[in-house]
Amino acid sequence: MQNKTVCYRNVDWLVRWNGEAGAHEYVRGGDFAYDGDSIVHVGPGYAGEVAEERAGAGLMIMPGLINLHTHSATMPVLKGIREDMANPSLYMSALYDGWNLFPTPVERKRWNTAYAYGEMLRSGCTTVLDMCYPFPDWLEVADESGIRCYFGGLFQSANWSTTNGHSLDYIWADDGGTAAMAQSMQLIADARAHGSALLDGAVTPMAVDTCTAELIAEAERESQALGAPFQLHVGESMIEFLEMTRRTGLSQMQWLDANDLLLEGMLIGHGIFLDHHSWLHWGTRDDLDILVDIKAVVTHCPVVFSRYGITLESFGLYNDAGVTMTIGTDVFPHNMIEEMRSAAVCGRIADQHMHAVPTTSVFEAATSEAAKALGRDDLGRLAEGAKADFVVVDCKVPEMQPLYDPLRSLIHTAADRAVRDVYVGGIERVRDGVVLSLDMPRIASEVNATQEALTPDASSRHWAKKPLDDIAPRTLPVAET
Ligand SMILES: [Zn+2]
Structure with a gap:
């Protein structure tokens, strides 16, 4: 069978599951490898055969x-x-x-x-x-x-x-x-x-x-x-x-x-x-x-x-x-x-x-x-045998730096601005911050159209039939032009 293993080499920060401790831990400069929908390695020096190598410099890889x-x-x-x-x-x-x-x-x-x-x-x-x-x-x-x-x-x-x-x-x-x-x-x-x-x-x-x-x-x-x-x-x-x-x-x-x-x-x-x-x-x-x-x-x-x-x-x-x-x-x-x-x-x-x-x-x-x-020990962690559901965080974006602690930088400051790629079951669903699987501009315009279509008669669904301007006034008044 053809080898499909993908390996990120020397990842700056890996968020690895330590099974013995039952907790996440940082690994500096380790390799992260997955094959199909499963993780095969998280840590230093992956020695197995690899179909594709990717550079891990400047990245954090964490569980989805x-x-x-x-x-x-x-x-x-x-x-x-x-x-x-x-x-x-x-x-x-x-x-x-x-x-x-x-x-x-x-x-x-x-x-x-x-x-x-x-x-x-x-x-x-x-x-x-x-x-x-x-x-x-x-x-x-x-x-x-x-x-x-x-x-x-x-x-x-x-x-x-x-x-x-x-x-x-x-x-x-x-x-x-x-x-x-x-x-x-x-x-x-x-x-x-x-x-x-x-x-x-x-x-x-x-x-x-x-x-x-x-x-x-x-x-x-x-x-x-x-x-x-x-x-x-x-x-x-x-x-x-x-x-x-x-x-x-x-x-x-x-x-x-x-x-x-x-x-x-x-x-x-x-x-x-x-x-x-x-x-x-x-x-x-x-x-x-x-x-x-x-x-x-x-x-x-x-x-x-x-x-x-x-x-x-x-x-x-x-x-x-x-x-x-x-x-x-x-x-x-x-x-x-x-x-x-x-x-x-x-x-x-x-x-x-x-x-x-x-x-x-x-x-x-x-x-x-x-x-x-959920009763799932194969999700929410980067560990051998777990599902390859993972997030590649770009530590080089300005919002992630300084970089003493990348999870703190991500959670308290950078948020999704630093989310570069996202994989579910080993399949790439977000690349460079763009959702690959969904046409988001089209989808957003459809949701907007739904809201617009429902706006004129929103008042009719309110218990007191209040105008929407009273139920949810806009942040600023709209000027007469
Ligand atoms: Zn609810």
């Missing part, structure tokens, strides 16, 4: 980042609308006013998703757990992009609605959400039957306040039968906490416990408004212990929440308690490097302590800890 929480099909069109938008009568959240203002028609969702995947790849993300209502072409878009994708088809028993802007109604489906769940299970089957090793599925009922106990229980049974990750939004908003305590007298985690719905290793989306959060002034302190007991994974999406003035209390507290901390992009931008930076900064502010969240912790959250959450 893993984004465990995103909603690609719906969020990109909200750029420019949601960043300053808040409802003062719903604890400053724009979730309930905003979620349906710009509903992308199903036939145009593919552009949003392609846009999101392109943005992820461009910023060094190689694996995503994407949660959307299933739509035609989703598998094809992911396959075309070349990103490693876990498809989480969303389903729920109830939809949110507000008719007065200060209270939330739940519109319950007659079937409790079972038909929508069946579609999501079919999506997992389709992903697994697709033939691409990069596509898989996850079981993702929407949220603790929008699903019946029966639906969550059924979803958990499916997840275990399929050996697929299980995700639930919990602790996303003040309103959700207040609704669950009003409905049941229990916090969300306590309610899951009381209904025998705690699943070991479950992914908790956000996990912010749990019983200890300072805004709640709630009398119990059980929820964090529950997370630890069930080895829960919390996926922190700091950028969007920090725009609301909200943060987790706190990344450091959860991490030190033993919760598996991971990171997602949730809305936009789909940039895991910016999320890592915000996770570190917000975590330090929350704890008023600079050592609460070292840069090492957020890098682990976006790589090895996320891989652990």
